[in-house]
Amino acid sequence: MMPFRPPLLATGWAIARHTVLEAWRNRLLWLLLLAAAGAVLLGGFLNQLALTESRQLQAAVLAALLRLAAVFLMASFAVTSLLREAADKGLELLLALPIPRFVYLLGKLAGLAALAVLPAALFGALALYLAPPEQALLWAASLLCELWIVAAFCLLCTVTLNQVLPALAAAGAFYVLARLIALLQLLGHGPVGAHGLSQRLLNFVLDGIALLLPHLDSFTRTEWLLYQTGTAAALAAIGVQTALFVSLVVAAALFDLYRKNF
Amino acid sequence: MARAALPAVPPALRWLLLAALLLQLGWQAAHKPPPPQAQDLPPPPSLATLQLASLGEPQALSKLTMLYVQGFDEQAGLSIAWRKMDYGRIRQWLERALELDPRSQYPLLAASEVYGAVNDPPRVRLMLDFVYARFAEDPNRRWPWLAHAALVAKHRLHDLPLARQYARALRLQATAPEVPPWARELEAFILEDMNETEAARVLIGGLLHSGQITDPHELAFLARRLDALGTQQRQP
Numbered sequence: 001m002m003p004f005r006p007p008l009l010a011t012g013w014a015i016a017r018h019t020v021l022e023a024w025r026n027r028l029l030w031l032l033l034l035a036a037a038g039a040v041l042l043g044g045f046l047n048q049l050a051l052t053e054s055r056q057l058q059a060a061v062l063a064a065l066l067r068l069a070a071v072f073l074m075a076s077f078a079v080t081s082l083l084r085e086a087a088d089k090g091l092e093l094l095l096a097l098p099i100p101r102f103v104y105l106l107g108k109l110a111g112l113a114a115l116a117v118l119p120a121a122l123f124g125a126l127a128l129y130l131a132p133p134e135q136a137l138l139w140a141a142s143l144l145c146e147l148w149i150v151a152a153f154c155l156l157c158t159v160t161l162n163q164v165l166p167a168l169a170a171a172g173a174f175y176v177l178a179r180l181i182a183l184l185q186l187l188g189h190g191p192v193g194a195h196g197l198s199q200r201l202l203n204f205v206l207d208g209i210a211l212l213l214p215h216l217d218s219f220t221r222t223e224w225l226l227y228q229t230g231t232a233a234a235l236a237a238i239g240v241q242t243a244l245f246v247s248l249v250v251a252a253a254l255f256d257l258y259r260k261n262f
Numbered sequence: 263m264a265r266a267a268l269p270a271v272p273p274a275l276r277w278l279l280l281a282a283l284l285l286q287l288g289w290q291a292a293h294k295p296p297p298p299q300a301q302d303l304p305p306p307p308s309l310a311t312l313q314l315a316s317l318g319e320p321q322a323l324s325k326l327t328m329l330y331v332q333g334f335d336e337q338a339g340l341s342i343a344w345r346k347m348d349y350g351r352i353r354q355w356l357e358r359a360l361e362l363d364p365r366s367q368y369p370l371l372a373a374s375e376v377y378g379a380v381n382d383p384p385r386v387r388l389m390l391d392f393v394y395a396r397f398a399e400d401p402n403r404r405w406p407w408l409a410h411a412a413l414v415a416k417h418r419l420h421d422l423p424l425a426r427q428y429a430r431a432l433r434l435q436a437t438a439p440e441v442p443p444w445a446r447e448l449e450a451f452i453l454e455d456m457n458e459t460e461a462a463r464v465l466i467g468g469l470l471h472s473g474q475i476t477d478p479h480e481l482a483f484l485a486r487r488l489d490a491l492g493t494q495q496r497q498p
Contacts, residue, residue, distance in 0.1 A: 049329055052371050052480035057329075060322035067319075179318040187310050217318040226321055227365050 011099050012107035019111025022081055028073065032119050035069035036126060056226050059130040063222040066126065067143060070119035071175060074147050078112050078154035079167045086162065101257050109155060109250060116147035131225035138230040142220040145242040149214055150175060152246045156253040159260075177209070178216040185210050214245045303334050303351045306358045316362065324363035328372065331355045349385045352377055353392050360396060370396065370407040371480070378411070383419055390415060394428060401431075402438035405445055409465055416452055425452045 023029075042065065043058040050057045085091050094104055124140025131139070153174050157167035188203045219238055224230030268276075306327075307315070316323035331352065356369040370393055378389040390411045397408045408428050416425035429449035436445060444451075466484050 046326075046329060049332070050325070050479055051332065051368070051376065051483055052477050053325065053366060053368050054477055054479045056321075056366075057325040060319070060325050064319040064322040068317075176317065180314060183313055183318070222319055222321045223365075 008099065008103050012103045012110060015094075015104060015107025016111035016114060019081065019108055020114055023077055023111075023115050026077060026081075028077055028115070029118065031073055032070070032122055035073065036066065036122060039065040039069065040126065055130065059127075059225045060222050062126065062130065063139070063220075063225055066119075066123040067146070067220050070123060070143060070147060071150050074112070074116060074119065075150050075154050075168065075171045075175070077115070078151050079158055079164060079171065082108065082155065082158040083162070083164050083167065086158075102254055105155065105159075105250065105254055105257055109152060109246075112151035112155070113148055116144055116151060120144035120147060127225055132228060135224045135228050135230050138232075138235050139220055139224050141235055142238050145238050146216060146219045148242055149178075149216070149245055149249075152249040152253075156249045156256075159253045159256050174213075175216070178213045180217070181206070181210045181213050182215050182217050214241050301334075303331070303348055303355065305351060306355045309358060309361050312358055312362060320362040321366070324359045324366055325368065327355065327359040327362065328366075328368045331359070332372065332376075349377065349380075349388045353388055356392060357396075364400065365403070367404070367407070370404055374407040374410045374414070375483070378414055386414065386419060390419075390424075390428075394431070397431060398435060401435035402441055405432055405436040405441055406465075408432055408436075409445055409448055412448055412452060413465060422452070 039062050043062040046061055047054045047058040082091075091104070095101060120140045120143045123143060124136055127136035127139050130136070150171065154167065154171050157170045157174075161167045161170060185203075185206055188199070188206050218234070221230065306312075312323060312327075313320060335347065353373070356373055360366065360369040373389040373392045378386055378393075380386060380389075393404075393407045393411045397404050401408075409432060412425045412428035412432070415421050415428060419425075426449060429452050432448055433446045
C-alpha cells in the first residue's frame, strides 16, 4: 500500500491560513488599529504646535511612528508565533507527517507575507490622507517589502536561535543595523575621524556587512510623502532587493531546519 | 481565556488592589512637582549623532527638533524673553534642523520671523546672518526669508548697506521662474522711502498672492505679525 502523501501546495496553504488565523486571534488587527490611532493623535497634537509646515510635521511623525509600529508588531508576532508552536510540540507533530520541511517553512512565510499586507494597506490608507495617492501607494508598497524582509529574518532567527528573547534581540539588531548601515559607512569613510589601522579595519568590516544587509534606509522614505520624491524606479529597486534578500534568508533558514534533529 | 466572576477573587486581594490604587493616587496627589525653573538651551548634538538617532528618519527628527527649540521660550509655564536666550545656541540648533532636512523652510522662518523679531540688534543680526548664510544653498526655495531679512535690516537695524546686500543676493541668485519678479526687484523697494508696515504688506501680500504660503498656521502667524506691525506704527 502506498503511504498517504498530502498535496504539498494544499499543506502549505493550510499552514499559511493557520498563521493568519493565529494573528487574528492574537488581536493583531486591534493592535495595528491602536497604533494607527495613537500615531494620528500624536501627529495631530504636534501639528497644533507647529508655526509652519504643520501638515508635513504631522506626515513625518505619523510615517516614522507607523513604520516602526508595523515592524515591531510584525517581528513580535512572527517570533512568538513560531516559538510557541515549537514549545507546544506542534512543529514536531507537523514534521512527523509526510510533508517536506520546506513546505512548513514556506507555508509559514506565506502566512506572514499575507499578514504584512494588513499594516501596509491600513497605514498606506492613512498616508493617502497626507500625500498624493501615487506617493502614498509607493510608501505602502515599500513598507510591505520591508515587512516581508523583517518577517523572513524573524523566521531565520527563530529556526536558528530557538528562544524568544535572543530571536527578538537579533531581529531588532538586524533592523537597526540595516537602517543605519549606509550612514555608518558614510561616517566611517568621511573626512572626520581617525584613519589609522583600526579605523580601516572597522571600515572593512562595515563594508562587508553593508554588502550582506539590505539597505533599509532607502525603503519607505518619509520624504516621498513630504516632498513627492518617490519614483517607480526606486520601488523597482526595492522590489528586487526584497526578492534577493528574502531568498537568501529563507535558504539559510531551510539550511538550518534540514540540519535539525527533532 | 474565560474569567471567573468577581466573588472568585479572595476579599483580601480585592482590598489589597484598592489600597494599592489609593496609595498610588495619594502619593501622586501629595507629591507636588518642583516650581519650574528656566533652563538654558543646551548645545546641539553633532549632525552625525542626530542622523544616527533619527534611524533614517531625518525629516521627522528635523521637525521635532524645531518643536523642541520652539518650546524653550515657553518652559513649563515660564515665558522666557528672547533677549535672555542664547542666540548662538539657537542658531546652532536651527542649523542642525536645516541640515537634517534641507528642504524644510521651518528653521529659516523661525530665524527670520520669530527669533529675528527680538528687540536687540546683535541678536537680530545673528539670525539675519544665518538666513543669508544658508540662502545661497537653495536660493529659489529660500528667497522669502532673505526678502524678509532685507526689510528687517532696513527698518529695524537701519542698516541700508546690509539690506541692499540681501536684496542684491536675491536679484542675482533667486532666478527660477517660480520666484515672483517683485522679489528680484526688492532692491528698488529698499531704496524707496517706504515705512516698515507698508514694506511688510508688500512682502506678505506678495507671498500670499504667489501662492507660496498654504499652511494655515503660517498664514495666521503672518497675519498676526502684520497686525502687530500696524499697531506699532499707530502708537506715537
